[in-house]
Amino acid sequence: MHPILSDFRRFLLYIVACLLMGAGIARLLVVAGLTTMSYALLLSLPLVLLGGFLASSAYFVCRSLPIAHRRMATAVLVFGSASLISGLIWLGICHGWNKVLMFLMEDGIALQITSHLSVLFFLAGFALYLLALLAFDLYIAFDNMREAERREAASRLLARDAELQVLRSQIDPHFLFNSLNSISALTAIDPAGARGMTIALADFFRQTLSVAEKEKISLNDELRLCENFLAVEKIRFGKKLGSTFNVSPDAGQALIPPMILQPLLENAIKHGIRNLPQGGVITVTVFRRDQWLHISVQNPVGSAGSNSTGNGLGLHNLRQRFAAIYAEQARVTWQKTENEFLLEMALPYEQDRQT
Structure with a gap:
């Protein structure tokens, strides 16, 4: 024309x-x-x-x-x-x-x-x-x-969307296998526990499917997903697994990419608490400072020489997701001491307008 x-x-x-x-x-x-x-x-x-x-x-x-x-x-x-x-x-x-x-x-x-x-x-x-x-x-x-x-x-x-889809699909399948094995074992000794674990697992995957296709969800939705995940894991580990969430009131409606906390909790259990005879507590802290949302996940680990720290694929995927969504505006750092692993994230604060 x-x-x-x-x-x-x-x-x-x-x-x-x-x-x-x-x-x-x-x-x-x-x-x-x-x-x-x-x-x-x-x-x-x-x-x-x-x-x-x-x-x-x-x-x-x-x-x-x-x-x-x-x-x-x-x-x-x-x-x-x-x-x-x-x-x-x-x-x-x-x-x-x-x-x-x-x-x-x-x-x-x-x-x-x-x-x-x-x-x-x-x-x-x-x-x-x-x-x-x-x-x-x-x-x-x-x-x-x-x-x-x-x-x-x-x-x-299109490349970013394809990359995000690949990164979202890289959830550790061992969680599902271990949960099914636990359900199988509980059916013989604790049928009620097996039923409760099955319901908790179904709730977790139902919510996973509802949020996985969204680019961003509220922090409250992500925390509910984490609660369903921990409900399954606490049936497996019992009193060995504890969790604490410290979330400031003004952070709950912040928008974040879906499923960034759940894989971190999974890593904390797999590479930390599972290997400790006495277990431990996972501490999640979230607060807003100015126009930034700060998130930290802290969990106990074994000795520094333990070989259960993993290959870092989940943390690498988290950095890739942040780079695809926020470019250079987000930060992910972690550090490991002899008895503790600490991961910290800082990303731009976005308000959920629907609330």
């Missing part, structure tokens, strides 16, 4: 610009003593409007020669020929319209188009069309750049 004719406001601006140019030409004719102002306006305004619409065809000439596949010699030949033809057409229009006005008006005020004036009209038409070609060529080049940027942004968005 033509960039001028497809936009009404742009079309009006183009018409106004043509009329102003026509008024300027009329003024020049009057200053040169060639005719009166009334005749000059009657002559120049329609001519410039026709010339403007003639120049608008330069857009299609530029579109017929894509910049990426254009040769300089071909461009010079086509642009020069189109400008030459346009200049001749406009010169013919000038002579024809002037003769019409001469027939309608008094001879004393009519404009006599001499050979010198004909050359000026031709050069004006030639230059106008050539400028239109260059202007539309520049417009198409910028439009192609904007389109390329839009395609690149869309590609980045």
Whole structure:
């Protein structure tokens, strides 16, 4: 679609610009003593409007020669020929319209188009069309750049979504296997416990499916997911597993990526509490400071020489997710001492608008 004719406001601006140019030409004719102002306006305004619409065809000439596949010699030949033809057409229009006005008006005020004036009209038409070609060529080049940027942004968005889907799918399957094995063992010695664990496991996976497709959920929703997860694990580990959540009142409605806390709790159990005879307590602390949400997960671990610290895949995936969503605005750090593992996150605070 033509960039001028497809936009009404742009079309009006183009018409106004043509009329102003026509008024300027009329003024020049009057200053040169060639005719009166009334005749000059009657002559120049329609001519410039026709010339403007003639120049608008330069857009299609530029579109017929894509910049990426254009040769300089071909461009010079086509642009020069189109400008030459346009200049001749406009010169013919000038002579024809002037003769019409001469027939309608008094001879004393009519404009006599001499050979010198004909050359000026031709050069004006030639230059106008050539400028239109260059202007539309520049417009198409910028439009192609904007389109390329839009395609690149869309590609980045698709790549980010694909990466997030992969990262979300990398939940440790051992949790499900261990839970099913525990349910199987409990059916013989504690049927009620097996039933309770089955219900808790179903609730956990039901909520997982409801939040996994969302880009962000409230912290309260994530905490409920963690509670369902811990309900399953506490049936397995009993009093060996404890948990404490310290959440400030203004942090509960913060928006966060789904399932960033649950894998951390799973790691805390798998690589920490499970290997301790006396068990331990997982402490989750969340608070808001200015425009940042701070989250920390702390759990006891075995000796520094223990081989149960894992390969760091879950923490690496967490950093990748934050990088895909927040770029460089989020931070994830962790440290391990002889008896404790501490992970800290800081991400931009976003309020859940639906609450």
